[in-house]
Amino acid sequence: MELIDGKAIAAQIRKEIAEEVQQIKARGGKTPHLAAVLVGHDGGSETYVANKVKMCEEVGFKSTLIRYENNVSEDELLACVDKLNRDADIDGFIVQLPLPKHISEDKVTEAIDYRKDVDGFHPVNVGRMSIGLPCFLSATPSGITELLRRYSIETSGKHCVVLGRSNIVGKPVATLMLQKGYPGDCTVTVCHSRTKNIKEICLQADIIIAALGVPKFLKDDMVKEGAVVIDVGTTRVPSTETKSGFKLTGDVDFENVAPKCSYITPVPGGVGPMTIISLMKNTLLAGKKAIYP
Numbered sequence: 001m002e003l004i005d006g007k008a009i010a011a012q013i014r015k016e017i018a019e020e021v022q023q024i025k026a027r028g029g030k031t032p033h034l035a036a037v038l039v040g041h042d043g044g045s046e047t048y049v050a051n052k053v054k055m056c057e058e059v060g061f062k063s064t065l066i067r068y069e070n071n072v073s074e075d076e077l078l079a080c081v082d083k084l085n086r087d088a089d090i091d092g093f094i095v096q097l098p099l100p101k102h103i104s105e106d107k108v109t110e111a112i113d114y115r116k117d118v119d120g121f122h123p124v125n126v127g128r129m130s131i132g133l134p135c136f137l138s139a140t141p142s143g144i145t146e147l148l149r150r151y152s153i154e155t156s157g158k159h160c161v162v163l164g165r166s167n168i169v170g171k172p173v174a175t176l177m178l179q180k181g182y183p184g185d186c187t188v189t190v191c192h193s194r195t196k197n198i199k200e201i202c203l204q205a206d207i208i209i210a211a212l213g214v215p216k217f218l219k220d221d222m223v224k225e226g227a228v229v230i231d232v233g234t235t236r237v238p239s240t241e242t243k244s245g246f247k248l249t250g251d252v253d254f255e256n257v258a259p260k261c262s263y264i265t266p267v268p269g270g271v272g273p274m275t276i277i278s279l280m281k282n283t284l285l286a287g288k289k290a291i292y293p
Contacts, residue, residue: 001258002151004230004265006143009150010273014059017280021060024287032287033062034118034279035084035093039077039103040070045096048276052094055276061283064090074103078111085113092118092136092286094279115292118282121167130175134291136282141173143274144209144230148183153207153228153263160186161202163218163251164211169232173209198222210251220256229257229264232271 025031034056038049049065056063066080077095084093093116099105114124120138128135148155160177164170170190177186186207191198202208202222210218211232223229233251241247250267258264265271285291 001261002263004147004151004263004270006147006265006270006273009147010277012150013146013277013281014055017277017284018059020284025060030091030287031060031062032092032283033064033090034283035064035066035087035090037066037068037077037080037084037093037095039068039072039096039099042098045098049096051276052279055280056283059280059284061280061287062089070100072100072103074107077103077108081108081111085111085116090116092116092283094119116286118279118286120172120282126167126172129172132179136285136291137176137278138168138172139278139282140169140211140232140271140275141176142278142281143271144173144232145176145183146278147230147265147271147274148207148228151263153183155183155207156185158186158206159204160188160207160209161205162188162190162209162211163192163198163202164213164232165190165192166211169211173211177207177209212251214251215249216251216253218252218257220253220260223257223260225260226262227260229261230271231265231267234267234272 036049036052038045053063053065084090095108097105099108109121110123112122114122117125118136120136125135129137162170162174174188174190177184178188189201191201199222203224205227207228209230209232213233213235215235215237229252231250231252234248236246237249238245239247248268
C-alpha cells in the first residue's frame with residue numbers, strides 16, 4: 001500500500017507556479033491577480049479563503065479579498081461581480097460558497113465572466129469540460145486527476161466508481177475520468193443515495209473516488225484487493241484527541257480499507273491541499289490568457 005501524499009505534490013506544484021510567476025515578472029509581464037468574495041463568517045469558508053490568500057502570497061500572485069456581511073442583498077453582490085468582471089487588472093475571481101439562503105448561488109455563478117471563473121463552476125466551463133474543450137477545470141476534480149498523473153497510476157480501461165453526484169466533485173470528476181487520454185479512458189460508474197447494490201458495484205472497482213460527505217462510508221468489505229482509493233470527504237467529527245475538539249474525517253474507513261489498497265489518499269493531507277493548488281493553477285492560466293486568449 002502506498003500513501004498518496006497530496007501535501008508533497010501540492011508543495012511541488014506550488015514551487016513550479018512560483019518559478020513561472022518569477023519568469024513572467026522578469027520579462028516585465030503582468031502579475032496574476034486573484035480576487036475572492038466572502039459573504040458572512042462561516043468557519044469553513046473563512047479558513048478556505050485565508051488559505052487561498054496565503055497561497056497567493058507564496059506563489060507571487062496579487063490577491064484581493066472583498067468581504068460582505070450575511071445581510072448583503074443579492075443585487076449588491078451581483079453588482080460586485082459585475083465590477084470584478086470589468087476590472088482589467090483582476091485575472092480571476094471566486095465567490096466563496098455557500099452563500100446565505102436569500103441569495104441565489106446559480107444566479108451569482110452565472111453572472112461571473114466565464115473567462116475569469118477560476119473555480120470552474122460557470123455553465124460555459126462545465127459544458128466545455130464535458131466535451132473535452134480547453135476550460136477552467138473545477139479545482140477538486142482537477143486536483144484528483146493531477147494526483148493520479150503524478151503517481152503514474154494506470155487509468156486506461158480501468159473501472160472507476162465515483163461515490164457522489166455533486167456539481168462540485170462527483171459529476172465533474174466522473175466526466176474527467178471518462179475523457180479520452182490520461183488520466184482518463186476509464187469505464188465510469190456513478191453511485192449516489194438512490195443507488196442499489198453499492199457494495200457490489202464498489203467491489204468491481206479498480207479506482208474508487210469517494211465524495212459523498214458521509215464519514216467512514218466506504219468499508220473494507222466494499223473494496224477489492226489492490227484498488228486505488230481517493231477520499232474526498234472532509235467532515236468535522238467530535239474528537240477528544242484534539243485541542244479543537246473535532247477532527248477531519250474522510251468518507252473512507254481508512255484504518256481498515258488502507259491495507260487492501262495499492263494506493264490511497266489520507267484525510268487530511270490527501271485531496272485537500274490539491275484543491276487550493278488547482279485554483280492557483282487556474283489563476284496562472286487566466287493571467288497568461290492561456291485558456292481564453
